[in-house]
Amino acid sequence: MNLSQLLNFCPNCQKKLIKKENLFFCSACPFYLYQNPIPTNGLIIYNQKKEVLLVKRKFPPKKNFWDVAGGFVNLCENLEQSLVREVKEELNISIDEKKIRYLTSVSDLYLYQKIRNKTLCSLFVYQLNDNFLKKLKPTDDVAEARWFSRESLPWKKIAFAGVKKGLELFFSSVKNPEKTKKSIADR
Secondary structure (H helix, E strand, O other), X not given: OOHHHHOOEOOOOOOEEEEEOOEEEEOOOOOEEEOOOEEEEEEEEEOOOOOEEEEXXXXXXXXXXXXXXXXXXXXXXXXXXXXXXXXXXXXXXXOOHHHOEEEEEXXXXXXXXXXXXXEEEEEXXXXXXXXXXXXXXXXXXXXXXXXXXXXXXXXXXXXXHHHHHHHHHHHHOOOOHHHOOOEHHHO
């Protein structure tokens, strides 16, 4: 099921809604609504050996699949705040937002309670120094956290296609990932 199957009637006048591409509009009043993707983020955390830290999802969707730390952007929150919050919630570590580097953005689908949500995930990279490695503690909706080299990555058990694309892009630039794109602080 997707949003167009849920939105049938105008919330103002209860007349039939018409869908055209990503726009819903009322057949009787001036109401209209654009269907936009839900903003999400993901952080590809890597160490000095260029291994990436993946988290095993504790809950559906994609329970027991591997993912990067991240999640949905909350209301009134920017991407930087969201990444810092998600990493703290999921791994119990505080990261320096000035060292976060943008990698790419990907469209994806997030199936939750039989509703297909279209998402737009902004993916970033972050090198974790060895001082933090001992402080890592899976919490919140993370069952486990583990370091993977490119060769040992469980590619068939990556939760989302967009994350898989981001990981592929990261490893294609692995010689110098800290120079992938501008850091957020440099903008």
